[in-house]
Amino acid sequence: MKAVGARLPRYDGIEHVTGRTTYVDDVRVPGTLWVKALRSPMHSATFSGLDTTKAEAMPGVHAVLTWEDVPLLEYGHLSALGIPADEPLLAKDEVRYKGQPIALVAAEDEDTAAAAVDTIGIEFDEREPLLDVRRAFDADAPTIHPWGNWYPHFENEMDRRQIRKGSIEEAFEKADAIVQGVYRPAAIEHVPLETQVCLAVPEANGRLTIYSCTQALYFSLGVVAAHLQVPLNKLKIVGGTVGGGFGGKVDTATETMCSLLAQKSGRPVKWRWTREEEFLCSSTRAPWHMEIADAVSKDGWILGRKMLTLHDSGAYARFSPYGLTKHSFHHTGAYTIPNLHFDGYVVFTNRVPTTAMRGFGVTSISFATETHVSRIANVLGLDPYEIRLKNANRVGDTSPNRIVYTDPSTVPVVKALAGGMGVELAAEYSAMDRGKREGDLLPAHLVEQLADPEDH
Amino acid sequence: MNLIVNGVEREIESAPLTTLLDVLREELDVTSPKAGCEQGGCGACTVLVDGEPQRACLTAVGVVDGAEITTAEGLGTPDDLSPIQQAFTHHYAAQCGFCTAGMMLAAEAYVRRGGTDDREAIQEALAGHVCRCTGYVKIIDAVAAVARGDSFDLTVTAPSQGMTNLGGVS
Numbered sequence: 001m002k003a004v005g006a007r008l009p010r011y012d013g014i015e016h017v018t019g020r021t022t023y024v025d026d027v028r029v030p031g032t033l034w035v036k037a038l039r040s041p042m043h044s045a046t047f048s049g050l051d052t053t054k055a056e057a058m059p060g061v062h063a064v065l066t067w068e069d070v071p072l073l074e075y076g077h078l079s080a081l082g083i084p085a086d087e088p089l090l091a092k093d094e095v096r097y098k099g100q101p102i103a104l105v106a107a108e109d110e111d112t113a114a115a116a117v118d119t120i121g122i123e124f125d126e127r128e129p130l131l132d133v134r135r136a137f138d139a140d141a142p143t144i145h146p147w148g149n150w151y152p153h154f155e156n157e158m159d160r161r162q163i164r165k166g167s168i169e170e171a172f173e174k175a176d177a178i179v180q181g182v183y184r185p186a187a188i189e190h191v192p193l194e195t196q197v198c199l200a201v202p203e204a205n206g207r208l209t210i211y212s213c214t215q216a217l218y219f220s221l222g223v224v225a226a227h228l229q230v231p232l233n234k235l236k237i238v239g240g241t242v243g244g245g246f247g248g249k250v251d252t253a254t255e256t257m258c259s260l261l262a263q264k265s266g267r268p269v270k271w272r273w274t275r276e277e278e279f280l281c282s283s284t285r286a287p288w289h290m291e292i293a294d295a296v297s298k299d300g301w302i303l304g305r306k307m308l309t310l311h312d313s314g315a316y317a318r319f320s321p322y323g324l325t326k327h328s329f330h331h332t333g334a335y336t337i338p339n340l341h342f343d344g345y346v347v348f349t350n351r352v353p354t355t356a357m358r359g360f361g362v363t364s365i366s367f368a369t370e371t372h373v374s375r376i377a378n379v380l381g382l383d384p385y386e387i388r389l390k391n392a393n394r395v396g397d398t399s400p401n402r403i404v405y406t407d408p409s410t411v412p413v414v415k416a417l418a419g420g421m422g423v424e425l426a427a428e429y430s431a432m433d434r435g436k437r438e439g440d441l442l443p444a445h446l447v448e449q450l451a452d453p454e455d456h
Numbered sequence: 457m458n459l460i461v462n463g464v465e466r467e468i469e470s471a472p473l474t475t476l477l478d479v480l481r482e483e484l485d486v487t488s489p490k491a492g493c494e495q496g497g498c499g500a501c502t503v504l505v506d507g508e509p510q511r512a513c514l515t516a517v518g519v520v521d522g523a524e525i526t527t528a529e530g531l532g533t534p535d536d537l538s539p540i541q542q543a544f545t546h547h548y549a550a551q552c553g554f555c556t557a558g559m560m561l562a563a564e565a566y567v568r569r570g571g572t573d574d575r576e577a578i579q580e581a582l583a584g585h586v587c588r589c590t591g592y593v594k595i596i597d598a599v600a601a602v603a604r605g606d607s608f609d610l611t612v613t614a615p616s617q618g619m620t621n622l623g624g625v626s
Contacts, residue, residue, distance in 0.1 A: 007612045009545060016553030017541040017560065019488025019528030026487040191588055193492045193500050193554040243490070243554030244588045275493035 023243050024197045024211045025272055032199065033062055033106040035261060035271035036113035038120050039281060040095035040102060043129035043350040044144060047093060047102070051121035055105055058119065060112040063265035065104040065257060067092040071229040077219070077251060077318045079226070084153055086145070087316035087353070089227055089256055095124075096144060096315035097352050099281030106261040106269050129350035133289050133310040136347045144315075144348055151313065151321055151346035159345070161321075161328045163400050166339035166449065168295075171304025174445075175295035179376045183292070183368035187312070188285040190357055194243020195273040196282055200258035202266055203236075210237045212255050215245040223252040224259050235259075247356035251283050251318060286320065286354035287312045288364040292372050295339070300380060300387045302373075303445055304339035307331055311361070313346045314353035319360070320346045327361035329401045333369030334410040335388070336397040338449040388414045389429050396436045396450050404451040408434055457521040461486060462530025472518025476510075477501045479517045480527065488528040488557040492586070499585030502558035503527050509565045528557035531564065537610075539602045540564050546608040547598035551589035559585050563599045573600035 015021040052064045067073055067090040076085035091102045103120055107113035128142045135141045136149040143149060152159040172178065199211040214220040217239045225232050242249060254271045261269040273282065289310040295303045309327060313320035324344045331342050359366070373391070377384040393399075393408035411434045418425050428440075436453075437446060457468040461484060470479050477494070480486040480503070492500030494513045501512040504526035532538035537545065540560050550556040559582065566581035578599045579592075587595060597614070 007614065009610060009613055010548065010550070012553065013545045013548075013550060013613075014534045014537070016550040016556050017528070017537065017544045018532065018534055019557045020534075021553050022487075023490075023554065025491065028485060191586075193490065193498060193552070193586065193588060195492075242552060244552045246588065272491070275495060275497070 021241060023194055023241055024199055024213050025194070025270075027199050027211050029199065029201050029268040032268040032270050033108065033261070033265060034110045034113050035104055035106050035258065035269055036110065036117045037101045038103040038117045038122070040091065040098055040100040042095060042124055042126050043098050043131065044127040044142075045095050045124040046127065047091070047095065047122050047124045049121055049123045050103065052103055054119035054121070055116040058107070058112070058116045060108040061105055061116045062108070062267055063106045063261050063269075064116070065106075065261050065264065066090055066102070069260055069264065070227055072227050075223060075226040077223065078322060080222070081322060083317055083321050086147065087318070097350055099277070099352060100315070101257070104257055104261060104271075106265050106267070131349055131351060133287070133312045133347040133349060136310070136349070144350055147348075149348055151317055151348070154321065161324050161342075161344040163328050163331070163340055163342040165400060165402070166304070168304050168306055168339050168341035171295040171339035171445075172306075174297070175303055176298040177296050177379060178293055179296055179372070179379050180291070180293045181368070181372045181375055183288070183290045183364075183371060185288050185364050185367055187287040187351070187354065188357060189279055189282070190244070190246040190248030190284070191278070192242075192244030192246065192248060195275060195278040196249070196253045197270070197272040198254035198258040199268060199270045200255070200262035201268040202262045207234050207236055208259050208262060210235060210255050210259060212237055212239045213242050213245075213249055214239050214252065214255065215242055215247070215249040219250065220252045220255050224256045227256045228259060228263075246358055247285070247360060248282060250356045251353075253282065281352060283314070283318070283353050283355035285357035286314075286323065286364075290364065290368045292368060294337075294372065294376060296376055296380065298380060300377075300382045300390055301443065301445065302335060302337045302376065302391050304341075305332060305337045306341045307343070309342070309344035310347045311344060312349055312351065312354060314349060314351045316348075316353045317346065318353050319355055323356065323361035325361070327365055329399060329403075330362045330365050331400055333366055333373075334393055334408070334413075335369065335373065335391040336393050336446065336449065337391070338445055340400055342400065385414060385418045385423060385425060386429050389425075389432055390441070392434075394437050394441070395434055396453050397446075398449050398451050402451070404453055404456050406453045406456045410434070457517065459517075459520070459522070460524045462525070462527060468517060470517060473516050475513055476503070476505075476515040476517050476520060476525070477512035480512060480525070486527055486529060490554055490557065492554065497584075497586075498555070499558045499562065500555050502561050502585070504561050504565060507565065507568065509562045526561065526564075528560055531560065538564075540567065540598075542608040542610060543598040543602045543606070544595075545610055546612075546614050547594050547601060548613040549590060549595045549598040555585060555587045559587065559595060563602070566599065567602050571603050573603040575600060578603070
């Protein structure tokens with residue numbers, strides 16, 4: 001336990017400051033080819049006449065890759081969690097987001113690869129895109145995914161993530177006021193300083209060595225092996241040095257395509273996205289649409305919450321069903337609300353697919369809840385610190401999915417926040433701790449949701 | 457053409473309009489300058505050209521023929537770290553490390569021209585250097601420490617000035 005509380009030097013600190021850390025782009029293998037992609041210029045279209053013959057014939061071009069070269073075209077990023085596959089590695093006859101890869105060229109240098117991509121023939125037939133989650137349910141909205149406009153494969157084939165706890169009807173009947181709010185945090189690009197990059201090297205023993213900037217080495221290994229239809233022991237994946245990820249490198253963005261190009265060309269193949277590609281084509285944090293209606297008493301108790309969440313998954317499912325699940329478990333934020341009615345949908349749009357980012361699915365609800373609690377304080381004319389402390393998660397309270405809290409940090413955090421802002425709390429609030437509810441802090445409506453922390 | 461890279465004279469075969477970044481990385485295998493945006497926007501490719509910080513991705517090598525180039529590899533070695541390198545280690549100023557080389561060279565130039573530990577002046581000197589991991593506080597701590605002439609214990613890292621102490625609240 002010597003490390004606990006100690007300020008230890010980073011294991012990679014000296015390498016970083018001497019410029020010796022080897023990121024993927026710093027790996028040097030003689031004869032490495034560069035990759036460029038033909039990407040969709042439209043949000044939504046069908047296409048035909050994909051013709052790569054000119055590109056293949058260009059001097060300096062060693063391999064061209066289309067959907068026909070992929071042994072297993074569709075494989076789900078989270079197949080391990082039972083989320084079925086819906087995304088082709090390369091577009092086959094339609095594109096569902098701007099920037100979606102259609103064909104790839106591996107050539108002697110970057111300029112040759114880019115020139116070869118420009119010679120690829122293709123004809124698009126543009127379709128009306130769906131870009132706003134709020135339109136997904138309209139009768140006249142375009143249907144943009146074979147599964148429909150929202151993900152239909154939660155457990156028991158439910159088309160939403162739903163939580164019911166206590167009695168929302170009773171909470172709304174007893175309420176002195178209903179406070180409503182709509183919260184819409186936008187998509188966020190992770191902007192790692194190191195753009196997506198991969199180097200795949202065919203080895204003499206028939207294996208592929210894949211240098212990857214992935215944040216999820218074993219996910220990526222499984223995804224590549226599945227698309228290539230090879231056993232795991234044919235792949236050696238080298239990772240762990242990531243030039244910033246923040247969730248954006250959980251997706252397997254480049255490894256599979258580089259591997260296929262390395263197989264096809266017999267040469268080492270590197271694909272380093274430009275900053276423009278990183279901004280326009282890499283996955284982002286999801287934009288969210290959240291509607292909250294809280295039943296509140298005039299003395300500041302939140303009796304019940306009715307909530308609708310639309311999670312913008314972009315064109316494909318990827319990790320979004322998992323993100324929405326986390327969101328649903330956290331949908332009361334740092335506060336205990338005993339009566340809940342939550343419906344959440346993973347909605348498909350013609351935007352770039354969205355993915356994990358720091359606090360996957362949870363920061364959206366933190367933003368919405370904190371803003372909403374302040375709104376409740378405004379409506380009721382109460383102190384925003386005191387209403388937070390009153391409703392704060394305590395030892396023995398239960399989360400929306402009935403996990404019992406053993407060491408919730410709402411009370412110490414809100415008290416530190418008040419202290420930092422120079423706010424003087426009333427005596428009963430400054431004396432508060434995170435311990436079990438009792439006395440005035442255990443009104444009748446909070447009794448039933450309690451659980452024994454020993455049962456955690 | 458030739459360049460003096462970290463004190464060693466190197467002949468350059470690339471064409472004059474090749475970027476200094478490509479020459480360093482692809483011809484000379486000096487890989488600490490990074491291709492973060494290749495548009496001059498992120499600072500990860502910054503090197504010292506005759507002592508002045510410059511974006512290697514926007515510099516044609518022909519323009520700097522004969523110049524002295526300093527990269528992170530030239531600041532110091534693991535056994536003999538420069539003050540900036542010691543400060544970045546001690547103050548925990550590098551997380552993923554991708555922006556670190558460019559950040560350190562901008563800091564090195566700032567300190568060499570007599571910059572003080574004034575945090576606003578340091579922010580100005582590091583403007584245009586993007587870090588997505590650390591949040592800048594520790595980077596500024598490190599540069600200020602060098603400007604003050606602090607000495608460093610590399611067996612531990614230092615607390616950040618920007619941290620809020622939540623201790624003692626239950």
